Amino acid sequence: MAIQKTKKYKRKQYTFLDLMVFLFPMLIFLIILYGTLFWTIYVSFSDWKTITPNYQLVGFKWYKFITAQPRFWVDVQNNLKWLILGVFPTVILAIFLAYLLELSPFPAVESYVRTLILYPVAMSFIVTGTIWSWMYEPNRGVFNTLLRQIGINSQLRFTTDPETATYWLILIFIWQYLGFAVIITQSSFRTSELQEMIEAATVDGAGKLRILFSIVLPNIRSGLMVLVSLLLISTLKVFDIVYIVTFGGPGIQTDVLALNMWITTFQQRLFSAGAGLGVIIFLMAFILIIPYTVYALRKWFE
Amino acid sequence: MKKLSILMLVVMLAGALLTACQPAPATPEKIVETVIVEKPGETIIQVVTPTPEPKQKKLEIFHWWTAPGEREAADAMFAAFKAKYPDIEIVENPVPGGGGVSHRVVLQSRIIAGIPPDTFQTLGGAELKNYVDSGALQPLDDLWAELDYAKVIPGPLAKAVTVDGHPYVVPLNMHIQNILYYNLKLFNELGLSAPTKFDELLAACEAIKAAKPDMVCLGLGSKEKWGDAFVFDSLLLEEGGPEYYVKLFKGEVDVANDPVFRAALEKFQKLIPYINTDHAGLTWDQSVALVGSEKAAMVIMGTWAIGAFVKGSNWQPGVDFGAVTFPQVPERILLFHPDCYGLATNAPDPEETLNWLRVVASPELQIPTDVTQGGLFARTDIAPTEFPDPIRQELQTYVSQNPGKLILDQHGSILPATAQPIYWDIISAFLAQPDIEKAITETANMMTTYGVKEASAWYQWP
Numbered sequence: 001m002a003i004q005k006t007k008k009y010k011r012k013q014y015t016f017l018d019l020m021v022f023l024f025p026m027l028i029f030l031i032i033l034y035g036t037l038f039w040t041i042y043v044s045f046s047d048w049k050t051i052t053p054n055y056q057l058v059g060f061k062w063y064k065f066i067t068a069q070p071r072f073w074v075d076v077q078n079n080l081k082w083l084i085l086g087v088f089p090t091v092i093l094a095i096f097l098a099y100l101l102e103l104s105p106f107p108a109v110e111s112y113v114r115t116l117i118l119y120p121v122a123m124s125f126i127v128t129g130t131i132w133s134w135m136y137e138p139n140r141g142v143f144n145t146l147l148r149q150i151g152i153n154s155q156l157r158f159t160t161d162p163e164t165a166t167y168w169l170i171l172i173f174i175w176q177y178l179g180f181a182v183i184i185t186q187s188s189f190r191t192s193e194l195q196e197m198i199e200a201a202t203v204d205g206a207g208k209l210r211i212l213f214s215i216v217l218p219n220i221r222s223g224l225m226v227l228v229s230l231l232l233i234s235t236l237k238v239f240d241i242v243y244i245v246t247f248g249g250p251g252i253q254t255d256v257l258a259l260n261m262w263i264t265t266f267q268q269r270l271f272s273a274g275a276g277l278g279v280i281i282f283l284m285a286f287i288l289i290i291p292y293t294v295y296a297l298r299k300w301f302e
Numbered sequence: 303m304k305k306l307s308i309l310m311l312v313v314m315l316a317g318a319l320l321t322a323c324q325p326a327p328a329t330p331e332k333i334v335e336t337v338i339v340e341k342p343g344e345t346i347i348q349v350v351t352p353t354p355e356p357k358q359k360k361l362e363i364f365h366w367w368t369a370p371g372e373r374e375a376a377d378a379m380f381a382a383f384k385a386k387y388p389d390i391e392i393v394e395n396p397v398p399g400g401g402g403v404s405h406r407v408v409l410q411s412r413i414i415a416g417i418p419p420d421t422f423q424t425l426g427g428a429e430l431k432n433y434v435d436s437g438a439l440q441p442l443d444d445l446w447a448e449l450d451y452a453k454v455i456p457g458p459l460a461k462a463v464t465v466d467g468h469p470y471v472v473p474l475n476m477h478i479q480n481i482l483y484y485n486l487k488l489f490n491e492l493g494l495s496a497p498t499k500f501d502e503l504l505a506a507c508e509a510i511k512a513a514k515p516d517m518v519c520l521g522l523g524s525k526e527k528w529g530d531a532f533v534f535d536s537l538l539l540e541e542g543g544p545e546y547y548v549k550l551f552k553g554e555v556d557v558a559n560d561p562v563f564r565a566a567l568e569k570f571q572k573l574i575p576y577i578n579t580d581h582a583g584l585t586w587d588q589s590v591a592l593v594g595s596e597k598a599a600m601v602i603m604g605t606w607a608i609g610a611f612v613k614g615s616n617w618q619p620g621v622d623f624g625a626v627t628f629p630q631v632p633e634r635i636l637l638f639h640p641d642c643y644g645l646a647t648n649a650p651d652p653e654e655t656l657n658w659l660r661v662v663a664s665p666e667l668q669i670p671t672d673v674t675q676g677g678l679f680a681r682t683d684i685a686p687t688e689f690p691d692p693i694r695q696e697l698q699t700y701v702s703q704n705p706g707k708l709i710l711d712q713h714g715s716i717l718p719a720t721a722q723p724i725y726w727d728i729i730s731a732f733l734a735q736p737d738i739e740k741a742i743t744e745t746a747n748m749m750t751t752y753g754v755k756e757a758s759a760w761y762q763w764p
Contacts, residue, residue, distance in 0.1 A: 049720075051413055051436035068751075070744070071727070138580040139597075160582040162734040247525055250582035251731025266407045268720045269432065 037282070044275035051269060062272045066280070075257045078166055079236060079284075082256065085170045086177075086235035091228060093174070094181030099212055101182070102189055114186075118179035125176065129244030132172045133159065136245070162250045169254055172241050177234065181227055188223025189216065222299070229292040233285050257281050359390040361654040363643075364412075364422035366405035367675065371609050375675030379474075382667035383658060390654050395419060413438045418646040420655040424471060426462035426640045427715030428722070431760060434465045439644040441468035445656060449663050454681045456705030458763065462715065463642055465760055471642035472659045474668055475677030477604050478697055479637040479711045480536045482628035483611065484600045485593060486621065488514075498630035500540055500569050503600075507576040510599045519576035521598030523589030527726035528713055530581070530733045533602050534570055535637060535711065540629035541566045544709055547635075548763045551716035553754030558746040564738060571736045582734065591615060593623065602628060606676035608691055619691040627697075636701065637711035640680060706764055718757035724748045 047058040066072050097117065104110040120128060135142040136158035147154035159165045189195075194216065201211050239258035242248060248255035248263075257277060265274030367376040380392050395408070405423070412418055418438065424430050433439050446452060446469045452460045455473065463471050482503075484496060489506075492513055497503040507519035524530040539547050542562040549555050550563070557563050578598060581589070590607045592598035594615025601607070608625075611617045619625065627634055643662050645655050661667050668679050669688050678698050679688075682705070686698035701708065710716050717725055725748060732741040749755070 050432060051410055051438060053414060071724075133583060137583060157579060158583075160580045162582075165582075246582065247527065248727070249525060249527065249730055250734030252727050253731075253734060263723050266410065267723045269410070270720060 040275045040278050040282075044272055044279045046272055048271040048275075049269065049273075053271070058272075062270070062276045063280075065270075066273055066276050071252055071255060071260060072257075072277075074252055075255050075260050078254065078256050079238075081166055082170060082173070082235040082238055083232060083288075085167065086173050086238075087228060087231040090174050090177055090181050090231055091185075091224065093178060094185045094227070095212075095217070095224075097178070098182045098185040098189065099216065101186060103208060114182070117182050120176045120178070121180045123176070125240030126244055128172060128176050129241050132175075133245045136168060159246050159254070160250060162253045165246060165250060165254045169241055169245060172245070173235065173238065177231060181231065184223055184227045185220065188220040191219075194219050222295075225292055225295055229289055232288045236285050236288065237281060257284075359387075359651070359654055360393055361390050361421070361651055361658055362393040362395065362419040363658070364395050364405065364409050364419045366423055371613060372675060375671050378670035378674050379662075379667055382664075382670060383661045385666070386661055387654075387657055390657070413646075416648065418648060420646060420649040420651050421643045421658060422646065424642055424644065425714040426459075426471070426473060426642055427710050427761065428718045428758060429714040430463060430471060430642065430644075431465055432719050433644070434470050438647055439470045440647055440649075441470055442472065442645060442659070443468055445472070445659060449660065451663055454683050456682060456701060456708055458705065458708040458710065459638070459640060459680060461762060462640060462710045471644035472662045473640035473642040473680045474662050475672045475675065475680055476638045476640050476701070476708070477606060477677045478627070479532055479604045479639065479713060480539065480602065480628055480635070481605060481607070481625050481693075482536075482600055482602050483590070483593060483607060483623050483625050485596065486624040488517075488596075488599055489624065496624055496626040497600075497628065498626060500537060500629065503628075504572065504576075506600075507573075511576070514599075517596065518578040518592065518598040519600060520573065520578075521589045521592035521601040522577045522581040523584035523586050524581045524730050524733060525583060525585050527723070527730050529586050529589060529603075531712065531726050531729045532604070533573070534566065534729050536602060536628050537566045537569050537573075538563070539635055539637070540631055541569065543632050544635045544707075544763075547637075548709060548716065548761075551712045551754075552758045552761060553749045553756075556746075557742060557749060560742075563745070564742060567732065567738045567741055570732070571738065574733065574736060577733075582730075587614065604676075605678065605694060605697070608693060609674075609676045612691075619693050625693045634700075634707060636697070636708050638678075638708050639711050639713050639715045641677070709763060710761065716758055716761055718752060718754060720757070721748055721752040721754050724752070 042055075044062060045057050045059060046055045047061070048054045101110050101114060104113075138144055138157045138160060141158070143158070144154045144156060147156075158168045197215050197219065198211055201215050206214070237258055238256055239262065242254055242256050242259050243262070246254045248259050258281060261274050261277035261281065264270050264277060365376055367373060376394075380394075383390075383392065409419075409422055413433075413436070424433060430439075451472065452469070456476075459473055459476060460469065463469055463473055482497065488494075488510070489496065492509055494506050494509055495502075497506050503520075510517060510519050520533070522529055522533065535547075538550065542550070546555070546562055550557070555563070578584075578589075578592060584592075586603060586607075587610050589598075589601055590603055590610040591614055593601045594611060594617055608619060611619070611623055615622075617623050627636060643659060645652060645659065649655050663681075665679075665681060665684050668681055669684060672679050673689060678694060678701060682698075682702040684698075686695045686702070689695045689698065712722065712725065714722065725745070728741055728744045728748065731744075732738075
């Protein structure tokens, strides 16, 4: 005779109050996040252009205005530079650094090095921006002084050179985010399946590089996906570094969408145009995040 | 060392004890006390309402003078007010950051939210007009009449703070923008005299370059974007004269086909080789420090640079550095902008604010504040000898005798706020990559896009 399960799980009746305990924080979150989001979208379609709000709807007037400015297209180009040059070098460097740390035969040293690499993440952009702008100073900065000390008469002008200024700014970003990227990559190495596979490959006689490319990389896709998505969004909304180091200069060479939004809203006081720029940044982030969302949803339903 | 720290501790404890012993300031009570008096046989309910304490007088004020040098000026300002009204408590909301950039962000949010401070710092001209158009300020006709303020300040200053016939703020100083500071010892050594026009400036640069190849001729900091606009302003002023300058920023000049604007750009381009290459990374005080550390020979900056020379580089006016208004042809014009305070609409403490404005208009406040902060006195009846430096003594005398030579500058003043950051960007971009055609087209576009002609029609000069 088969033993029948007699115990039945009774479903507890939840009261309204019970629900509210869990739903209330969620509601606040939704109101603050989506409330302000939709408010910004609404403002971008209204005609608010002095300190006093004017909520009369005027359609796409301010979007037309924004896209008619040559400055906007400079910003878009710069943001694309940030997206490509800020994310991919960081990820590739992070993979190599993380792998090197994994291979390190001295675990004690490894933990120190990891802490060192992680330090920049703990600093705010304002601090790193200020320090780097000192280091970048063409006449008295650390870099040019060091180069002169070893006999190279450096003509590098760093962030004051209109042609290359943006690239020097991106370098600061890479420096700041590298530690963070290394930690995420390294933690995605640490799954038991991956470790077993690496062990098996080592027993089979595979080289270290071979293991990296054929075994590690294909198996840390989900970690990389998260990393790339986070970095993409960080580069898209970059503001602090530009604001502190160059304030968009020389001219408007290093201007980005977020800085343009700030200037439009608070210096020009074209609030609707500023909101419109905010919406454009949001839409770009939204598009960029789609691949990750699709991936995450697929995983969810598997 | 240990003893000292113990002593400190004792002093601090004693201080804490003393403050604890003081009677706590009475908080106004609105509680209605109910006292139930029970008598045998009957219960009488007695309602006792304590008489309300007099309201603590306070004044909430927004200003951007928080940097070293400016902080002392703000303290001098409040000390003058406290001397007259010791019972009014001043609540400051200072926002760190010069030029009033972050200050404006917070202030605008509070005005939009309908909880403005009693009074706030603003420039004159377009900046002021913005607040007036939004209904954030109340007209001060009565106060001006009471103080007879229009009589004691120069006419152009009164016009700069008057919108549609009503004065809206009380100015307390005037910053003069177009001053050329130079290394006096170097100029004496090379036998140069202070340049008064562009050709002389260029000749001086040639001479300096020949004598001191490592020294930059004109120091400049364009990180904040307005430093280079100052230099260009002086070129415009020489090329076109005062009337042209006003017309240009009022949008009445056809920039696209204008020979004067083009000529000024050409002159600016000629000047670029004599400017330090790292200007885009320097702020105004760093550009002044270039002269102070003998890396540059000259700098064009406002009156506020005097303090930076004296305090930052320990240079004395008339000994280590000289100053002239630049240019002096075709006329010696002073470009100025004032710092002002007004009465906010819906100010919680209007009485106290009016008292504050009376003090702002008085010499008792203007003398200590302006001497410290670096501007000229708004009142022309204050003796110029109150200034410690010969530069401002001379400027103040000139202003008193020739008030008509004052012109409101474009720095937050003639150009509307919407156009101004764009104008700065155009000039900064030109400096980084000189392209005369591009600068002209963009300036012409700016004038139409932001309706400069309509927006600054209110400003009248002379």
